[in-house]
Amino acid sequence: MSFFQDPVAAISELISNFLNGLLPQVWADLIMTLLGVVVVSSFGLIIVIFLIWVERKIAARFQDRLGPNRAGPYGLLQTFADMVKLVTKEDVIPEKADRLAFNIAPILSVVAVLLIWAVVPFAPGWIGTDLNVGVLYIAAVGSFGILSVLMAGWSSNNKYALLGAFRAVAQLISYEVPMLITLMVPVLLARGMGMMDMVEDQALWFIVLAPVSGIIFLVSSIAEIGRTPFDLLEAESEIVAGYHTEYTGMKFGMFFAAEFLHAFTVGVLFAIFFLGGWRGPGAQDFPLLGVIYLMLKAFFGYFIVMWVRSTLPRIRIDHMLALNWKFLTPLSLALLILTAIVEKVFEGHAWRVPALLIGNAVILILSYFITRAASRRATKERVTFKKRPMAKPA
Amino acid sequence: MTAEQGVFLFISFVILFSAYAMVTRSNLVHAALFLVVTLFGVAVVFVLLDAGFLAVVQVLVYIGAIAILMIFAVMLTQDNAAKEQESLNTNYGWALLLSALFAFALIVMLGQWQDAGAIAPALGAERDTVVELGAALVSPAGYVIPFEVASVLLLAALIGALVVARPQKKGM
Numbered sequence: 001m002s003f004f005q006d007p008v009a010a011i012s013e014l015i016s017n018f019l020n021g022l023l024p025q026v027w028a029d030l031i032m033t034l035l036g037v038v039v040v041s042s043f044g045l046i047i048v049i050f051l052i053w054v055e056r057k058i059a060a061r062f063q064d065r066l067g068p069n070r071a072g073p074y075g076l077l078q079t080f081a082d083m084v085k086l087v088t089k090e091d092v093i094p095e096k097a098d099r100l101a102f103n104i105a106p107i108l109s110v111v112a113v114l115l116i117w118a119v120v121p122f123a124p125g126w127i128g129t130d131l132n133v134g135v136l137y138i139a140a141v142g143s144f145g146i147l148s149v150l151m152a153g154w155s156s157n158n159k160y161a162l163l164g165a166f167r168a169v170a171q172l173i174s175y176e177v178p179m180l181i182t183l184m185v186p187v188l189l190a191r192g193m194g195m196m197d198m199v200e201d202q203a204l205w206f207i208v209l210a211p212v213s214g215i216i217f218l219v220s221s222i223a224e225i226g227r228t229p230f231d232l233l234e235a236e237s238e239i240v241a242g243y244h245t246e247y248t249g250m251k252f253g254m255f256f257a258a259e260f261l262h263a264f265t266v267g268v269l270f271a272i273f274f275l276g277g278w279r280g281p282g283a284q285d286f287p288l289l290g291v292i293y294l295m296l297k298a299f300f301g302y303f304i305v306m307w308v309r310s311t312l313p314r315i316r317i318d319h320m321l322a323l324n325w326k327f328l329t330p331l332s333l334a335l336l337i338l339t340a341i342v343e344k345v346f347e348g349h350a351w352r353v354p355a356l357l358i359g360n361a362v363i364l365i366l367s368y369f370i371t372r373a374a375s376r377r378a379t380k381e382r383v384t385f386k387k388r389p390m391a392k393p394a
Numbered sequence: 395m396t397a398e399q400g401v402f403l404f405i406s407f408v409i410l411f412s413a414y415a416m417v418t419r420s421n422l423v424h425a426a427l428f429l430v431v432t433l434f435g436v437a438v439v440f441v442l443l444d445a446g447f448l449a450v451v452q453v454l455v456y457i458g459a460i461a462i463l464m465i466f467a468v469m470l471t472q473d474n475a476a477k478e479q480e481s482l483n484t485n486y487g488w489a490l491l492l493s494a495l496f497a498f499a500l501i502v503m504l505g506q507w508q509d510a511g512a513i514a515p516a517l518g519a520e521r522d523t524v525v526e527l528g529a530a531l532v533s534p535a536g537y538v539i540p541f542e543v544a545s546v547l548l549l550a551a552l553i554g555a556l557v558v559a560r561p562q563k564k565g566m
Contacts, residue, residue, distance in 0.1 A: 026397060098423075101423075101427065131450075132446060132524050133447050133450045133524055136447070136451070137450050140453040140458075142458075143457050143460075144457070146458070147457065150465070154468060162468065169462075169465060192524075192525075193524060
């Protein structure tokens, strides 16, 4: 295999040959594995530096501003300047804080996102570890993120931080439900939970077979990362900054980085589950092309997240929960049942794709009429203050 | 000693230590956090046994639920300061006796088992454990009845929760 066809395989072969000459097999394998972990996680962390610049620049375009434009060409070095600022800031730990939990929480929040990258298929053969339960694994490591939020909020020993953490946990746990149910649809279509099989089965992208599921996945993912319109986790007028109120310097920086990385990871997952992952012309022979295709598709998903963020206002907390429990969850359940039935009835049939598409359309139209009828029947509660006697001039 | 045995010994030590710390902490949230470490250790043991599905479900179900447990702990103790609280009952003696009995019974049982020291044969790479588990859950020769009974029970619990949470109609 030539170097240009698959540089990563060539380099890793070189290193492993070198290590095998020096050390016994077990140690050489251990070092190779650790090296792989370092490469994958640094890729994720380095991409964040770039992402913060991209997001600020694009948000600026949406809002008719220039965005960062002083440090370096096009403001490219702005993030480095911010990082230097965060690192050199004083690290304040509240006196009554629970020190151990307070210090572990930011690390856990970054780790929870980086763990997802272990099962991301970058290109044919390029994957950290191809678990046969990849999809469930992604759901499982998400619970560490929830835990880190709660640890941060509780250990800060601050009422606002604790309330922010409660609110965050309520939102994250609620939106996990439609997200997980929706993820079962690609699993059904690919007939397996392995991430590599998921991509290889997408000769026809799953967004074509399950368009509504793709949209539900994106919406509930936006809620999972707490972006507008679901950015109730951060409300200056109500709970100060939320669960990370007491954090300063690089510890706050880690929550910040974890949030950005999570937003991009959502784009990557959307690309893998619904946009065909690394698939594209020539990707099978040149894995490097596959990485480029995956990143392009992931940036498309990430762009939608940014687009929604800079266009929509935030929604009220009861609307947020109602949207989840009364609309997204039943809809995703209906889609799961539909996909399971159609996949069984039309297995290997020419009508499989049209049947799935028609089913999706019918369910979408039905859900529109049902919600419209329900919203007409519901008596709307007026959310206002009580009428108070007006002050009259004496 | 193989690498697997080394990992097993290390993780067993972690599980035992954090389980002990969990029951002796007087701070409820600390106890919950040590419970997380214990459950994660059990997930690692599942990985060592080639049971990837169980390991992932262990993390998803148990550690995912800990967050809720912590919220209850914080709400019920009413004070988010790291305040030490007295244990509500003193059943140390009974707990010690019961766990000693249980450990004794386990040791006796395992001592009588012929294959206790045998090394498990490696699982072939071509066997997909998830597919086998799925087939076993719905095949009549496997576990279809317990599976369905559990599903009905969960559905009943779900509907029960709905009925409890439903606002009462006037005049009822």
